[in-house]
Amino acid sequence: MxxxxxxxxxxxxxxxxxxxxxxxxxxxxxxxxxxxxxxxEFTDWATIIPITDEGNIVLIREYRHAGEIVLLGIPGGVLDPGETDAEMAARRELREETGYSAEEMIPVGSCYPNPAIQDNQIHYFLATGCQKTHVQSLDPNEEIEVVEMRYEEFLAYESLDAQHGLHAAALFYTERYFGKHPEKRP
Structure with missing residues (x-):
């Protein structure tokens, strides 16, 4: 063994x-x-699948330097020093990156992004009842465009020019949640 x-x-x-x-x-x-x-060694990360009452997913478009690509994906970020509550970090990241707030934040899964070389976990949250409530509050190195699209359209993830493996995992966890809770599906 x-x-x-x-x-x-x-x-x-x-x-x-x-x-x-x-x-x-x-x-x-x-x-x-x-x-x-x-x-x-990283702090844990929180990633959000934000859904509006109209059934749209709130996405962000930003440049990702390591891959040298502009990527359409979902909001998220690191738990700041001293933060221990992943849900609160997810709410903060959603508000900062998009200006949106959620009525409900549902944990749908957690995993290790790459346990061969990293020690942290990523926590996924389905955010429902999302609506624009604030202006973006971006970090100095962030340049983010906010985009809404039908959730069903984003599910055709393989059709995007550039794909993020951790965002694909977010869709897996979210779809698994919707399979158990079909009444929540947008």
């Missing part, structure tokens, strides 16, 4: 306000030593 590795040594090799890089020296159960295993 596979068992977790024993950490023989651990040191922080990089840190800034968004992430930390930890390098571990580990030993497997069979005695094999892994001399340097790098772990990206």
């Amino acid at each position: 596979i068992k977790p590795w024993k950490i023989l040594e651990s040191r922080q090799t990089f840190k800034d306000k968004l992430l930390s890089l930890r390098t571990d020296r580990c030993q497997r159960e069979d005695g094999h030593v892994v001399p340097a295993y790098h772990v990206l």
Whole structure:
């Protein structure tokens, strides 16, 4: 049976306000030593599937530098330092990135974005009864255009020019929720 590795040594090799890089020296159960295993340490993330009463999904269009693409996707972000409530972070991110607020925030799933190299989790929320209540309050490096589209249209996710794997997972969790609660489907 596979068992977790024993950490023989651990040191922080990089840190800034968004992430930390930890390098571990580990030993497997069979005695094999892994001399340097790098772990990206992030805070947890919250991602929102915002739906209006009219059945539209509220999307954001923004440039994603690592992929060098402009992406149409769903709002979300990191839990800020000191934040421990993923729902409150999701409400904050929705308001900041889109200017929308939700009547109800329903947790639909959580997962590890990439547990091979990252230690954080992403928490997905279906936000219902969304309506524009504020102006955007973007971070200095954010440039976001807000777009509404029919939820059914966004479900044809593979037709988008650029796709985000974590947003595809959000649709999986949301569709699973709608399968159990068909009365909530837009």
